[in-house]
Amino acid sequence: MNEQAISEINEMIPRLRSQEQTHVREVYYLNNWYRYKKNLKIMGSSELKNARMLFRALKELTQENREFLAMKYDRPKRPTDAYLAEELGMSKDRYVEKRRMIQRELKSIMISQKLKESNGASKWRKK
Amino acid sequence: MLHVLVYFREVVVIEERDEMILKYLKLSFSIDGTKKRIRRLKEEYYSKNLYTRNEPDYGSGRIIVRAYRVETEIVKYVDVLMDLEKSIATKSKKLRYFNCYLEELPLNEREYLYNRFLRQFDVIVQEQVEQAAYEEILEIEDAISYMNGEIPDKLSQVEDSTELKFDELLEVLDL
Numbered sequence: 001m002n003e004q005a006i007s008e009i010n011e012m013i014p015r016l017r018s019q020e021q022t023h024v025r026e027v028y029y030l031n032n033w034y035r036y037k038k039n040l041k042i043m044g045s046s047e048l049k050n051a052r053m054l055f056r057a058l059k060e061l062t063q064e065n066r067e068f069l070a071m072k073y074d075r076p077k078r079p080t081d082a083y084l085a086e087e088l089g090m091s092k093d094r095y096v097e098k099r100r101m102i103q104r105e106l107k108s109i110m111i112s113q114k115l116k117e118s119n120g121a122s123k124w125r126k127k
Numbered sequence: 128m129l130h131v132l133v134y135f136r137e138v139v140v141i142e143e144r145d146e147m148i149l150k151y152l153k154l155s156f157s158i159d160g161t162k163k164r165i166r167r168l169k170e171e172y173y174s175k176n177l178y179t180r181n182e183p184d185y186g187s188g189r190i191i192v193r194a195y196r197v198e199t200e201i202v203k204y205v206d207v208l209m210d211l212e213k214s215i216a217t218k219s220k221k222l223r224y225f226n227c228y229l230e231e232l233p234l235n236e237r238e239y240l241y242n243r244f245l246r247q248f249d250v251i252v253q254e255q256v257e258q259a260a261y262e263e264i265l266e267i268e269d270a271i272s273y274m275n276g277e278i279p280d281k282l283s284q285v286e287d288s289t290e291l292k293f294d295e296l297l298e299v300l301d302l
Contacts, residue, residue: 037296040288056302058293066293 021118026107029054030073037074057110065102072099144261149244151264154222158215165211172204217271224267228260 029050036043036051043051058066072078085095141149150157179194229237236256242248265284272279281299285291291299 034289037291038289040285040299041282052300052302055293055297055300059297059302070293 021115022111024107024110024114026057026103026110029110030069030103030106031078033070033073034076053110053113057106057113060109061102061106065105068099069102069106144257145244147264148240148257148260151221151225151260152240152244154218154225158218158222161211161215161218165208165215168204168207168211172200175200217275220271220274221267224270225264228263 032050033054036047036054039047040051058069061069072081072084081096081099082092085092088095175195177195179192181190182193183189184191229240232240236253239250239253239256240260242250243252269279278301285299288296288299
């Protein structure tokens with residue numbers, strides 16, 4: 001292999017790694033919100049890790065936003081957007097817009113916490 | 128023969144609360160049991176043969192000499208002994224606190240607990256008395272685990288985790 005290809009690969013590795021770390025689907029965790037609560041006693045270590053990750057991020061949100069998300073996700077069966085919009089007295093589009101905005105905020109929090117944790121762990125390992 | 132069959136077919140379901148109260152009422156017996164176990168362990172250990180012995184070694188096809196391995200045997204023995212002694216210490220602490228609680232109770236309530244759990248009489252169930260005793264027991268468990276330098280397990284005390292509020296959930300998960 002020539003040197004150029006090697007240098008390209010070397011540049012690619014950290015980029016891919018950072019992509020891997022910053023890839024979080026917050027909807028996956030939110031969909032499991034109720035199940036995490038219900039199975040708190042019998043969960044394994046990996047699921048418990050996911051649950052802790054979700055609740056740690058939710059702690060950072062304001063109480064109003066958290067309750068807004070809980071209306072949809074913290075339930076045994078998730079109600080539709082149209083139903084919830086009617087309950088809150090706003091249009092469906094407006095409701096979805098607001099929910100996605102909060103979820104984006106949650107996602108950024110989760111990513112930052114994950115990065116912080118992984119950086120801390122790598123520093124710990126080096127010592 | 129019939130008695131045995133009936134006995135085996137009967138399924139006895141004990142609730143967690145009843146189990147805990149029964150366990151605490153029988154603590155002195157269980158302390159005696161561990162003391163007996165320690166005595167038996169010591170007897171067993173000191174009656175061991177310390178001589179060397181001959182054994183066939185099937186790999187090389189010879190007879191080899193084996194000796195009593197002092198280090199490993201002693202470590203095993205002392206570990207078990209220390210565990211048992213520690214358990215006796217915690218149990219006697221629990222017993223002391225629980226007896227203090229029983230002394231505070233009025234006579235009829237104390238009598239009720241003995242009749243229901245130890246003597247197994249048919250008595251009218253008094254929910255309040257049992258619940259109060261159970262709460263006291265949980266408090267004792269908490270205190271003992273703090274004394275031993277452990278963080279008490281909050282999860283095991285949660286009955287229905289779906290009814291938890293968010294702040295309580297964070298407390299349970301230590302976040």
